[in-house]
Amino acid sequence: MVCVCRAYKAGKGAVTVPLVRGETTVIFKNVPADVCQNCGEYYLDETTTQNLLEYAEEAVKRGAEIEVIRLAA
Ligand SMILES: [Zn+2]
Secondary structure: OOOOOOOOOOOEEEEEEEEEEOOEEEEEEEEEEEEOOOOOOEEOOHHHHHHHHHHHHHHHHHOOOEEEEEOOO
């Protein structure tokens, strides 16, 4: 896997991912990701992305304005 900066150095890390859907903002903290040690760009795996999107959809249905979710390490 090559980062957009073309100097990808793989490093497991945890990132904060904000998702905005219309009026709803969900901020996920401590999301496991591959983090580029050169530029800080992060890459989520497919399962993680899917989980975050599904949660965001649920928050939209609840009419939530802003939610902050801290994932377990
Ligand atoms: Zn990079």
